[in-house]
Amino acid sequence: MYVYILGGFLGSGKTTLLMKLASMYTRRGLKTALLVNESGEIGVDGATLKAEGYDAIELPDGCICCSLSGTLQSALKNIMKDIDPEIIIIEPTGLALPHKVKELVKVSMIDPEEIFIIGVADIQRFEDLIKKKEQFFSMQMKSSDFILINKCDIAKEGQLEEVESWIRERYPDKPIIPVSAKTEENLDKLYEMMK
Amino acid sequence: MSSDEKTSIEMAGGTAVGFTGTIAGYNADAEARFSKALMQVGNWVEKESGVLLGHIKAAIVKEDGSGITLNLTDLETGVEHHGTMEPQEKVKFSFMSAVLDVDEHELKHAMWHAIEDTGLDIELDEAPCHCHDHDHHEHGECCHSHHDHHDHGECCHDHGHEHHHDHGECCHSHHDHHGCCCNHGKCCCCHSHCCCGCCCGHNDCCHCCKCSGCCCNCGCCNSHCNCCCCNSHCCCGCCCGHNDCCHCCKCSGCCCKGHGHHHDHGECCRDHDSEDFCYEEYDPMEDYIEVQVTGTLTGMEPDNMLNVIKSMKKLWFSASKEEFMPAFIEMTLTSEKQWTVLSMADRDCITIEGKYQPCDKVLFRLVCIVCTEDIHEVKHLMKHAVEDIGAEFTLNSGCCNSKENCCHSHSETD
Structure with missing residues (x-):
């Protein structure tokens, strides 16, 4: 069983990506469990996924990397017991630190073969985010196994190069894939890299 | 984690709030109105923090949990809609925002207002906070824009923050306090509310374009020569005395009730100086x-x-x-x-x-x-x-x- 954690800031397109990944694994015939976390007491992503035809376990009202860490571990155990999936995709809140989630999954006694973090950077809001929360964004990206530059379909001229060079400069060893989760542009490259 | 350790939300300076409720009479119009509420909150966040970083979401669902969701992450792109739903007698909704650099309580308040402004038949599962208590909204108005309970420059948002009214300033950047406006030398931010004393003391009421009736009470329009920005209200004396009332096409009728035909001689059919004229009872939109x-x-x-x-x-x-x-x-x-x-x-x-x-x-x-x-x-x-x-x-x-x-x-x- 493999676990994927989608890391990235609020509004970066994690839920859209989650749906695409779920579809891809369904097509491959793999049993997949989705776990979505929202920091607000009111969860909406679960409804979004349901509206699009996916069933997901929703953990609202806190962050699974800190305040809901215990809840995450219980949820994972229940998923293993009830669904026994081959793939678990976890979408933490956009205010979570994915490396912390990874640590929690490691010690949750579900014994995954591997845990991957997919970092999602939003090209549209990149400049604003870096201006305001560079340190936090860097913390979100630093433990990613690969980084997706999302929303490339709406990138302005030169924006992709700029964002890519910023990320490459800081994380030279990480694969960087420009994608559009919405239009599925370049997602095949991501799929190839996934188990 | 220890209680002293910061959560990631705190580290990011993020805020996440939400509430739930029911909507009676859901249809495409209701969806569009709800979508507008998201935009309203998005605009508020942008105004407060400078940029909308985060998302504002809503799910509108039937009893079985199926339905639609609305998602706003970028004001230019607008609200994204997921799913479709036929008109329903009653639906449930969840409305949440997770954004940066705004006050949690203020954000929730802005969301309540946005929902209220949709005009939909909505019932909230939780009661709004005390300062949103509509018992004091006798005219269906909100204390946040009409300033009618700020006798002493106090802020209804004062939730124990004792630090922000020392100089007549408001930490909430709404500038919607009489004391606040009146004490400052400029009303540049007063574009969403009447500024009475503020405008009266200035020659530049150019920001009062959304003024909800300052002319009725304070005569500020009368005392200004430039009514070019008074495009949201009829300015009686103002228009009457000027040849350029070309912008008054949106006049809400504060004095002339929008009839537009009786200003031939710069006269107003409503004698505002008359003791019989009651501004409080007067509804400029009644016609x-x-x-x-x-x-x-x-x-x-x-x-x-x-x-x-x-x-x-x-x-x-x-x-x-x-x-x-x-x-x-x-x-x-x-x-x-x-x-x-x-x-x-x-x-x-x-x-x-x-x-x-x-x-x-x-x-x-x-x-x-x-x-x-x-x-x-x-x-x-x-x-x-x-x-x-x-x-x-x-x-x-x-x-x-x-x-x-x-x-x-x-x-x-x-």
């Missing part, structure tokens, strides 16, 4: 009516989409020329896959929400709020506005003369 025209447009090309904007502007001018004094025009276009709302609350500005793309067949609803009793005449102009879009159309409310056979002199209004 306004809402007129709707609905139907279907087919074969919408890019040019036709552009014509929608042109026809709305033309409708505004036509109505102004007929002295109907439009206050608001809104065109909603909906198809299976997209919706667009074009709103015009000012003769020079149309805001567009949703996807504004050509679509083969769309349902439309054109709404016009004008000051007249002549619904037929307004409908007539509105039907011509639909005609001006240039696409094939059918109206739900019967036919109308084409321009060629129209009783109006279109050379005048055109």
Whole structure:
């Protein structure tokens, strides 16, 4: 069983990506469990996924990397017991630190073969985010196994190069894939890299 | 984690709040209105923190949990809609925002207001906070914009923050406190509220474009020479005394009640100095009516989409020329896959929400709020506005003369 954690800031397109990944694994015939976390007491992503035809376990009202860490571990155990999936995709809140989630999954006694973090950077809001929360964004990206530059379909001229060079400069060893989760542009490259 | 350790939300400076409730009478219009609420919150966040970093989401679902979700992450892109749902008698909704650099309580408050402003029949699962207590909103007004309980420059947002009114300043950047405005030498931020004392003391009331009636009470318009920005209200003395009342097309009728015909000699039919005149009882919108025209447009090309904007502007001018004094025009276009709302609350500005793309067949609803009793005449102009879009159309409310056979002199209004 493999676990994927989608890391990235609020509004970066994690839920859209989650749906695409779920579809891809369904097509491959793999049993997949989705776990979505929202920091607000009111969860909406679960409804979004349901509206699009996916069933997901929703953990609202806190962050699974800190305040809901215990809840995450219980949820994972229940998923293993009830669904026994081959793939678990976890979408933490956009205010979570994915490396912390990874640590929690490691010690949750579900014994995954591997845990991957997919970092999602939003090209549209990149400049604003870096201006305001560079340190936090860097913390979100630093433990990613690969980084997706999302929303490339709406990138302005030169924006992709700029964002890519910023990320490459800081994380030279990480694969960087420009994608559009919405239009599925370049997602095949991501799929190839996934188990 | 220890209690001293910061959560990631705290580290990011993020805020996440939400609430749930039910909506009675859900349909495409309700969806569009809810979507507008998201935009309203998004705009508020941008105003507060400088940029909308985060997302504002809503799920509207049936009993079985299926339904639609709305998602706003970028104000330019607008609200994304996921899923479709047939009209329902009652639906549940969840409304949440997770954004950066705003006060949690203020954010929730802005969300409550946005929901309230939709005009939908909504019931919240939790009661709004004490300062949103509508017991003190005798006129259906909100304390956050009407400032009617700030006798001593106090802020209804004061939740134990004792630090922000030392100098008549408001930490919430709403500037909506009398004490606040009055004590400052400039009212540059007072664009959403009446500034009475503030405006009166200044010669530049140029920001008072959305003033909800400062002229009625304080005479600030009268004392100013430049009424060029008074485009949201009739300024009685102001207009009457000037030759340039060209911007008063949106006059809410504070003195002349929008009739526009009795200012020949700079006189106002309402004697504001009279003891009999009661400003409190006076409703400037009482003579306004809402007129709707609905139907279907087919074969919408890019040019036709552009014509929608042109026809709305033309409708505004036509109505102004007929002295109907439009206050608001809104065109909603909906198809299976997209919706667009074009709103015009000012003769020079149309805001567009949703996807504004050509679509083969769309349902439309054109709404016009004008000051007249002549619904037929307004409908007539509105039907011509639909005609001006240039696409094939059918109206739900019967036919109308084409321009060629129209009783109006279109050379005048055109």
